[in-house]
Amino acid sequence: MHELQRLRTLHILLVDDDPDACNRIQQALGSDFHLYHAHSLIEARQHLKEYIPDLVICEVLLGKESGLELCRFIRNTPSLLYLPIMLLTSLTTLQDKIAGFDAGADDYVVKPYDARHLMARIRLLARMKNLEQQYD
Amino acid sequence: MKKVLVIDDNPTIVELIKYAVNLQSAFQVIVAYDGEEGLKSVYAENPVCVIIDVKMPRMDGYKLVRCLRGDTRTANIPLIILSAMTREEDQMTGLLSGVDEYLTKPFKPGALNAAIERVLLLTPADRQRRMDYLLQTHAERE
Numbered sequence: 001m002h003e004l005q006r007l008r009t010l011h012i013l014l015v016d017d018d019p020d021a022c023n024r025i026q027q028a029l030g031s032d033f034h035l036y037h038a039h040s041l042i043e044a045r046q047h048l049k050e051y052i053p054d055l056v057i058c059e060v061l062l063g064k065e066s067g068l069e070l071c072r073f074i075r076n077t078p079s080l081l082y083l084p085i086m087l088l089t090s091l092t093t094l095q096d097k098i099a100g101f102d103a104g105a106d107d108y109v110v111k112p113y114d115a116r117h118l119m120a121r122i123r124l125l126a127r128m129k130n131l132e133q134q135y136d
Numbered sequence: 137m138k139k140v141l142v143i144d145d146n147p148t149i150v151e152l153i154k155y156a157v158n159l160q161s162a163f164q165v166i167v168a169y170d171g172e173e174g175l176k177s178v179y180a181e182n183p184v185c186v187i188i189d190v191k192m193p194r195m196d197g198y199k200l201v202r203c204l205r206g207d208t209r210t211a212n213i214p215l216i217i218l219s220a221m222t223r224e225e226d227q228m229t230g231l232l233s234g235v236d237e238y239l240t241k242p243f244k245p246g247a248l249n250a251a252i253e254r255v256l257l258l259t260p261a262d263r264q265r266r267m268d269y270l271l272q273t274h275a276e277r278e
Contacts, residue, residue, distance in 0.1 A: 092207070094172075094175055098175070098194075098195065101199050101203070106199075107206060108203050108206045110206060110207040110208065110209075114208070116264070117267075120268070120271060121205070123271050124232045124233075124234075124267065124271070127232055128229055131228060131229060131232070132229070135225050
């Protein structure tokens, strides 16, 4: 683990209408990640106007809203084109997954998640998008 | 008989892979011709190993790999990418997505069968170690 602790702090925008979700994920991820929490799409869009994080983690089910709308917004915004999006959701069907990728998500992680696995996937996804940006 | 799932939109390549895997007489080869159909087959057929092309209609191979690795039900299925994309960054994207082996086309039957044997021996701990290694490499580059 000591080697992994050398990794730089990633700034993550978590979009979830569950007030406890942020605490649970912050607990799972530890201090290596800086988490910002948006409870709605409006909050998320506002945050993205002011500050571009290293990665967005988004629940699909956001009350009457859908995380897929945020995916489409990000993919249609030139300045956010390479922003990695992970859907972290309790929706598990094939159709849900396909819809998630179609909307522009880069990764789809089903709850419940293993904390160590999630941490690794977040970092690998960030690196993958960096690579994409470099070679495009 | 244990199943190996091949996901590739090129019927000629599929036949070549079938021929290669059938040399072992150890697996039943099942086929899907695009990413979405492949994803459905993984859940329906419960294969012991999946061989995946990258460039496919509907869902590309990298996304398919990420989708499988992101669900605890499929996170530890052995996955091999067999692709015509030979650049280093393509291979790196495959590995970062969570694939166990990245082979390039054209391929030799023996190399594919050896890769299948290797990935079948991998444990969840081996995959975690690989992820840690990739992250360590990441730290060095940052």
